[in-house]
Every structure is written in C-alpha cells, then in structure tokens.
Amino acid sequence: MSLEDLEQFQQIVLRDASLQAALRETADREAFIELTVRLGRESGCVFTHEEVAQALRARRRALLERWV
Amino acid sequence: MGMTTDVRQLSKWTPLRLYWQESSAFVDWCYVGEQRLTDPFYDQTVERSLRNPCNLLFRHQTPIETLGQLQEAEPCLPPRGFIFHTSRCGSTLISQMLASLRAFPGVPRIFLYREPAEVMVSQLRRRGAHMIPGAIEPALFDMDMADVFRMPQEEYVARVLAKICGEALRHLDDEALLLNYRQLPEAVWSALPGFFGVDYAEPDLERMRRASRLDAKNPSLAFADDTAEKARGVTDAVRRACEQLVEPLYQKLEAARTARRHRRSA
Numbered sequence: 334m335s336l337e338d339l340e341q342f343q344q345i346v347l348r349d350a351s352l353q354a355a356l357r358e359t360a361d362r363e364a365f366i367e368l369t370v371r372l373g374r375e376s377g378c379v380f381t382h383e384e385v386a387q388a389l390r391a392r393r394r395a396l397l398e399r400w401v
Numbered sequence: 402m403g404m405t406t407d408v409r410q411l412s413k414w415t416p417l418r419l420y421w422q423e424s425s426a427f428v429d430w431c432y433v434g435e436q437r438l439t440d441p442f443y444d445q446t447v448e449r450s451l452r453n454p455c456n457l458l459f460r461h462q463t464p465i466e467t468l469g470q471l472q473e474a475e476p477c478l479p480p481r482g483f484i485f486h487t488s489r490c491g492s493t494l495i496s497q498m499l500a501s502l503r504a505f506p507g508v509p510r511i512f513l514y515r516e517p518a519e520v521m522v523s524q525l526r527r528r529g530a531h532m533i534p535g536a537i538e539p540a541l542f543d544m545d546m547a548d549v550f551r552m553p554q555e556e557y558v559a560r561v562l563a564k565i566c567g568e569a570l571r572h573l574d575d576e577a578l579l580l581n582y583r584q585l586p587e588a589v590w591s592a593l594p595g596f597f598g599v600d601y602a603e604p605d606l607e608r609m610r611r612a613s614r615l616d617a618k619n620p621s622l623a624f625a626d627d628t629a630e631k632a633r634g635v636t637d638a639v640r641r642a643c644e645q646l647v648e649p650l651y652q653k654l655e656a657a658r659t660a661r662r663h664r665r666s667a
Contacts, residue, residue: 346459347405356455357432365454385458392457396418 335380342378405461408471414461417447430461441618486513487565489523509596512569514654515582517562517647519631521639524558532558559642566650579658586613
C-alpha cells in the first residue's frame with residue numbers, strides 16, 4: 334500500500350506547482366526525503382523514509398539505462 | 402507510475418529521453434525552469450537538474466503523442482538548422498557560437514567533418530557512446546554483434562566513422578553545406594551567414610570571436626589547437642583502418658565540398 338501511496342503522491346505533486354516549488358527548494362537529500370514523507374502524510378499518502386530513498390535510487394538507475 | 406495527460410503541466414519542462422514500454426514509446430521529462438540551455442551538451446544540463454532530488458523523484462512521463470499535442474497547444478520556434486558531424490570536429494564550438502547569437506534562421510543542414518585519422522585518435526582515447534562496441538545496435542553500422550566484439554577496436558571505430566560519412570554523402574542535396582574542421586572558426590562568420598540568410602553586426606561577430614577562443618566543451622579553458630598532437634597519435638593500426646575504410650569517403654566529401662565552393666563563386 335505505501336508504495337502505491339508514494340506513486341499517488343508523485344502524481345499529486347506533478348499537478349501542484351506550489352508543492353513542486355517547496356520540494357525543489359530542498360536540495361539536501363536527507364532533508365528532502367523527510368519533507369517528502371511529511372508533505373505526503375499531509376496529502377493523505379503514507380510511506381516511509383526508506384521507500385523514498387529506494388525510489389530515488391531506482392530512478393537514478395533507470396536513467397543510466399540505454400537511451401532510445 | 403501514472404502518465405501526465407495535461408500538457409499545461411509541461412511548461413518549463415523539456416524532454417529527457419524516449420523509452421519503450423510494451424511496444425509503445427513514451428517520453429521522460431526533466432524540469433529546467435528558467436535556466437537557459439548553455440551547457441556544451443544537453444546531458445550536462447540534465448545531470449545538473451537531476452542533482453536536485455525533487456527533479457529526480459518527481460518527473461512527468463507522457464505518451465510520445467503528447468509532443469504533438471504540446472506543439473499544437475504552444476507552438477514553438479521551428480528548427481533553424483541542423484549540425485550533423487563525425488564527432489570531435491568542432492560541432493560543439495559551432496553550437497556555442499550560434500547560441501551566443503540566438504541565431505537560428507531557416508532549416509538548412511551542415512555536415513561538419515574532420516580528417517578521419519584525427520577523429521579516430523580522439524575517439525580511441527575517449528569514446529563517444531556510438532564508438533563503444535555493442536552500446537548502439539551494430540546493424541545501424543552494417544555490422545552484427547559477433548563482428549563488433551571480434552574486430553580490432555581501430556577497425557570498429559573506422560567502420561562507424563565510414564558509415565557516418567557514407568550517409569552524409571548519400572543525403573547531400575542543395576540544403577546541405579559541407580564544412581571541414583580546418584575551416585573553423587572563420588567559416589562561422591564567413592560561410593554560415595549567407596547559408597543561413599542572416600546578417601551579423603560587428604558586436605555579434607566580436608561575441609562569436611570571443612566564444613571561438615574558448616574550449617567549446619569546457620568554456621573555462623582557452624581553446625588549444627590539437628591537430629599536431631592528434632597527428633602524432635596516429636598508430637599504424639589507425640592508419641591502416643583509416644586508409645582502407647574511411648579515407649576514400651573523406652576524399653569524396655572534400656571533392657564535393659570543393660565543387661560546391663566553385664559553383665558558389667561562379
């Protein structure tokens with residue numbers, strides 16, 4: 334359920350420029366993860382610090398794959 | 402992850418990559434905000450943007466058809482010109498010099514090339530992705546996977562370079578300008594204005610001259626001509642592969658370039 338909540342929160346953020354601006358201001362990785370978890374909870378999406386960290390690692394790995 | 406369907410959300414985002422999923426093509430987007438695209442290479446801009454964890458975690462993904470929808474909703478400037486090249490031949494320099502003027506009139510094409518042995522020496526020292534055996538589908542270069550790992554590296558690099566030059570010759574038409582690396586940087590303000598149909602004022606010319614004195618890939622450094630140094634790096638293996646596979650095509654490019662120059666001055 335919590336990974337689904339993270340995906341749901343990702344869609345909420347992508348539709349909300351003010352949420353994007355708030356998250357984008359936090360360049361420090363650990364502070365960003367904490368903020369993401371907190372804002373996620375405020376939006377009704379519950380996920381853990383580790384799940385966000387894993388998602389970041391997965392995103393980075395996916396970008397290292399071959400470009401089309 | 403869900404797909405973005407509202408193109409209005411893509412303002413200040415640029416395409417990052419295409420990818421395939423179950424036989425359909427999709428676009429991954431990167432937030433660039435207000436920053437101008439001034440890096441020598443787009444992937445440098447992307448890399449800097451993605452250092453921000455928000456830009457890494459929260460990215461739009463759309464079906465490829467969204468590109469057409471976006472163009473209808475917010476038409477962008479048409480491409481003004483294309484620079485095709487053999488690599489390691491000053492294409493970054495030209496891009497930087499043109500970007501310094503925001504000058505992209507018309508859609509003519511340049512094919513920029515260089516003495517093939519010099520390109521090969523540069524590629525063997527530091528490979529572009531297309532020069533790494535297996536990194537790009539070998540069939541694009543008329544080879545198969547067994548071939549690319551069997552042959553000496555000099556032969557692979559020469560075959561890729563030959564394919565690029567061959568395709569350039571095959572697609573030559575009146576819209577294309579051939580440019581040799583040794584014509585740079587002066588050709589940018591002598592040959593390109595007429596080709597692109599623009600007039601450069603003196604302040605524009607001075608800005609281009611200043612840009613040409615910098616290393617195009619690392620603008621914090623001054624430009625240094627490495628032609629002699631590249632020539633010293635040509636091994637017997639490079640020379641053999643170059644003479645057998647690329648030099649004949651290079652000579653055809655030079656002949657075509659010379660013939661066009663004579664036609665223009667007639």
